Each structure stands twice: as C-alpha cells, then as structure tokens.
Amino acid sequence: MLQGPLAGRYFAVATMVTFALIPYLALSSALGPLTPIIAGQLHMSAQTMSLSSGLGNAAYAIGTVLAVQFAQHLPQRRMMVAYAGLLVIGSVLAAAAQSPAMYITGHVIQGLCTSLLLIAAVPPLAIGYPPDKLRDTAVIMNMCIFGAVALGPFIGGLQAQANAWRPLFWIVAGISAVALLLAVLTFEDAPPANPDAPRDLPALGLAAVGCAAAFIGASELTSHPFLSTATIVPLLGGLAVIVVLVVYQYRSPRPLLTIRTLLRSTMPVAGIVVALFAAAASVSATVLTAGVLARRYSPVHVGVLYLPEVAGAVITAFVLSAVITRRAMHYLPLAGMGFLAAGIVVFAIEVPSSQALALLGSGLTGIGLGATVAPALFVAGFSLPSANLQRVFAIVELLRAVAAFMVAPIFVHLAATVGGGLDGGTEIALWIGLGLAGGGAAAGVALYALGGARPQRPDLHQFLSGESPAWHSPPLLARVRRGAATTRPVTQSAD
Secondary structure: OOEOOOOOOHHHHHHHHHHHHHHHHHHHHHHHHHHHHHHHHHOOOHHHHHHHHHHHHHHHHHHHHHHHHHHHHOOHHHHHHHHHHHHHHHHHHHHOOOOHHHHHHHHHHHHHHHHHHHHHHHHHHHHOOOOOHHHHHHHHHHHHHHHHHHHHHHHHHHHHHOOOOHHHHHHHHHHHHHHHHHHHHOOEOOOOOOOOOOOOHHHHHHHHHHHHHHHHHHHHHHOOOOOOHHHHHHHHHHHHHHHHHHHHHHHOOOOOOOHHHHHOEHHHHHHHHHHHHHHHHHHHHHHHHHHHHOOOOOHHHHHHHOHHHHHHHHHHHHHHHHHOOOHHHHOHHHHHHHHHHHHHHHHHHOOOOOHHHHHHHHHHHHHHHHOOHHHHHHHHHHOOOHHHHHHHHHHHHHHHHHHHHHHHHHHHHHHHHOOOOHHHHHHHHHHHHHHHHHHHHHHHHHHHHHHOOOOOOOOHHHHHOOOOOOOOOOEOOHHHHHHHHHHOOOOOOOO
C-alpha cells in the first residue's frame, strides 16, 4: 500500500483538512466589501458578480452529493489529492483572472472542491483515530467552517481598505497549495467504500439541477423583483427539484444518501432542523447588519466590529470539545439558538447599530452559530453507525448550504424593498430571523418530546468500532404513534 511520510499522523492530517477548507469558506464571506473592486477591474456588473457567487455556492452544495458517489467507487485518498490539486487550479484561475469567465470558472471550482474535500476528509478524521482525538476534530470542524466564515468580513474589509483584491486571492491560492502538499505527504491509499453500490445518476442530476437553478434564481434578485420570471421560476423550481431528490432518496431501495434512515429517527431530524433554522437565521444577523453599517463606517472598521464572531466561534469550538463525550451535547444546540436569538435582538435594538451594540451582537451571534450547526451535525451523526457518517455530513451540508447561501440574497432583497428604506427593511428582516431562531429551537424541543428522546452520553468506543450508533435514537414521533396505536378501536369479526 502506497503511503506518504506523514500518513496516519493526526496532526498532519488535521492540518491538511484545515488548509483545505478555510480558503473558500473565508473568501465567500469576505467578498462583500471586495465586490465593487473586483467588478470594476474585471468589467463585471453587480448582477454578474452576484451570479458568480451563486454559482460558487451551488457548486459547493452539489459537491456534497458528488463526493459521496465518488467515495463509493473510486480510491478515496487518491480522489482527495485530485480534489486538492483542482482546488489549487481554481484558486489560481480566480486570482489571476483577466475576464469574468476566468474569474467565475475559478470561483466555481473553488466551491466544488471545498465541499468535495469536506465530505472526503472530515469523516475519516473523525472516525479513523482513537476517541480522544474526536475532541480535537470537533474544534477543527467549528474553526474551519464557522471560524473561517466569521473571519471573512474582517479580512475582506482589510483588503478593501487597500483598494485591492488579488493579494487575498493569491494568499488563498497559496494556502490551497499547502493543502495539496499535505494531501500528498499524508497519503494513505484506501480502496473505494463500496464498489458494488449503484451509480445513482438520477440523484446526481437532481442535485445538480436543483442547486444550480435555486442559487441562480436567488442571485437574480440583485437586478430583478422577487416575483419576476427570471427569479421566481428557477428559485421555486430548484427548491422543488431538491424536494424531489429527498423523496427519491427516501423511496430508493439502495439510496446514495441515507435519507430514509435519518428521517425515521428523532435525533437526526431534530439536529437537521436546528442546523437549517440556525443557518437561515444567522444571515439576518450578519449579512444585513453589515450592509447597513457599511454606509456609516469604512470596510475595515466594519470588519473589526464583527471580529467578536470569531471569538464566539473559538469559544464554542472548545465548549463542543468539552461536551462531545457527555449528555450536555444535546443541550448545546438549544443554548446556541438562545444566543443567536439574543444577538439578533441586540442588532434590532438600533438599526444601524452603535459600535457597542454591533460588537455585542456579533459576539452573541458568533457563539450562537458555532453552538448550533456543528453540535447538531454530530447529534445526527452519532445516531447512526459510523459507516454512515460521510453520508450524514453530506446531507446536512447540502441542506445547510441551501438554507444559508440561498437565503442571504432573499433577505438582502427583502431589506431593500420593504419598510420604507434599508434601515426599516433590515429591522423587519431581523425580526423574521428572530422568528426563525425561536421556531428552530421550539421545533427541536418538540421533536425530542414527541419522539420520547432523552439526552444520553455517547458511547464513542462502540460508535468508532462501527458496531452500532453512539446512542439510541427513538423512531420519529414515537410517542404520537404509540398513543394512536393504544387509542385505535379494536374491531371484532362476526362468528
């Protein structure tokens, strides 16, 4: 078996994962203040820039499903090296772009390869090492995904202050190159996960069409009304196709994604619901308020006001590490929703917020987002045997990407078109975000109660051995079903 000199060394593999995931995720949230600069130098309209971001986010969502299919039939570690190499190519194309087509192509490749690497690399990091390393993996997950996103506004503002964008893109390309180098050094040849699995081309086609259409429709809100044909048809049509994908996978006898298993169990459904609501609600607390503050302060000043989000991500990363082996992990997403709701309320007190309120609000929302999505993802993952972890991550990330990246343009459009002005519209959107946070928390609690689920201490040794889930998750709505069964009248046949 071919091996690199650093194969099997946790620190080296974890560093590779970190360098692979951070570039695109940080860049996607840093583009706000850089958009006018990029558009001016590459002669792109605001609509074209919005379309480029939408296509990049769509590629990220599609890659989650594609990675699972590739893992079934192709050597996984060889594919990781290929993904990392393609990420470098995409990053160089974007950094050296001389035309809109070159920039968009590079950005789409970056989005696609980031999700391919996420699904290919993170689950093996979580289940391929002793249980004590899972704490470190939890920290890496939170810092790579949410810490990078939280840091984006600051590094974007810092680069915009210099009236340039290529240096940041070249730094991203350099980080991607280091990720490729580490992928080679930590290479450990591994066979396909299941060569006998069917090649589910319908699932791939539905994911590609649904995500592309939905994100393209959302991006059209930059220059079209919500109810225009250019917006509403691809947006609703894409969402409908994604629903068809979920139903198709649920009914398939040999599905690519473990939809049926997840949706029949209480804890995974509760985890997915909380993650989706948190991702959608956080948009109103960050994207919208940053847009309002940008009219008052310089880009770097706005970035500084959102640095507490990074601190929140760091805090929750270590909190998750501390509770991931305890019953308390079940309560962490609920507490996170409370912090997220509190952050939204602070932002809504005054629009645009004062500097003190902005700092407090961003810190609370950073804690809230970091304490919801990653813990909810692990709650869902621990509810199935570890062999399913890659597919669970793929499902959650696909739906989270749709909830977070697609909702952002909708909220921005809403804020700009209602309330008699941007300030009034932003305030309305913030209250909607608060409703999403409260609704997500209530839905999660209700699902646990109706399913009869109890917080449990995970048995990580049993989970990592692949024998069974880390805990017992009762069937979805188990108490309701039992109640219906006991109250159903008994009929007697005539003699």
